[in-house]
Amino acid sequence: MDRRRRSPSVVRALAFIAALGAAAWTGSDTAIAVQQAAVREEQAAPRWVVTLTTGDVLVGEIVAWGEKTLTLHHPLLGQVQLPVDRILRVEERAAAAQRAQRGERGEQEETQSPAPAQPIERVQRTTTPSHVAAAPKPREKWKGAVELGLNGSEGNTERVNVRFSAEATRERPRDELYLAALYRTALENQTTVENRLELRSRQEWKSAGDERPWRLFLTETLELDEFQDYDARVAMSGGFRYRFLDSKATRLIVRVGGGFSREIGSPDDAIKPEALASVELRHAFNSRLELRSLGEIYPDLQDTGEFRSLLRGSLDILLTDDKSLKLRLGAEHRFDSTPGQAKSTDVDYFLTLVYSF
Helix, strand or coil: CCCCCCCHHHHHHHHHHHHHHHHHHHHHHHHHHHHHHHHHHHHHCCCEEEEECCCCEEEEEEEEECCCEEEEEECCCEEEEEEHHHEEEEEEHHHHHHHHHHCCHHHHHHHHCCCCCCCHHHCEECCCCCCCCCCCCCCCEEEEEEEEEEEEECCCCCEEEEEEEEEEEEECCCEEEEEEEEEEEEEECCEEEEEEEEEEEEEEECCHHHCCCEEEEEEEEEEEECCCCCCEEEEEEEEEEEEEEECCCEEEEEEEEEEEEEEECCCCCCCEEEEEEEEEEEEECCCCEEEEEEEEEEEECCCCCCEEEEEEEEEEEECCCCCCEEEEEEEEEEEECCCCCCCCEEEEEEEEEEEEC
């Protein structure tokens, strides 16, 4: 028998030791691979937990965070737009897990009894995502229109009438500013028979998201009229505005409040306290025909029965598909129960061309 030949028991022992070493080596690599995969999975998992006021919870990556909406990328739902006033809490997943383990009593109450909707200031941003760019400041949106009308006659009477007006509205998340100017002049036989300028501004303050139908408002008016008993009339009023209708076709707004007026250069130039009631209506009959009307009354709070009023209505006919050019046919009625030496009633009729921007 060859002495160099090993016994079967020795061979089996050596093979067993080699198998153990290989298993240990392989197991070490497997453990490392498992740990690396776990780290990658941890890093790839959604980082942010968003709790809604309804008690629902969404987990995902925040893409954008604006004043009104938060955009969340959900693994299953994709891009989700969430209203900010419906968000109760935004926090990292690790913080949410720790709080869940502690079993905070406040969290249990929120889950059992969902909290009411809260405005953006009360949303709890536990940690601001560093990769999400700050929401840009909303740009001020201006829109408005310019109106021009011209007509005249020649012969026994030479008359030229000019009407020019401009209006602009700036809308921001918390307020809205309205500016308007109206100028009318008329020449008859080269003599001025009408010369009137009216400037108006109105500031309205609204709630977040403009969801509520009511607002606070403050309006100022300056009137210059060469053929009235005063040189200038200034007025200021404030109060509440309520939106009764606001559909695609119809918009109805009522304003109620009070203020004062003063007729500068008139025999009675004292400051007069007065109330205000106003109704504004717009209705689109179709895509090319729209009715606009405004009614205002200012009762004198010192002299019962005395008041001034304004009624204005027009019918707009759209001329272009982009809604930038329209033809306006309208009338305006102004009344003052204390006109002095002038007439108490003025009525204007007009046909103008309007350019909107």
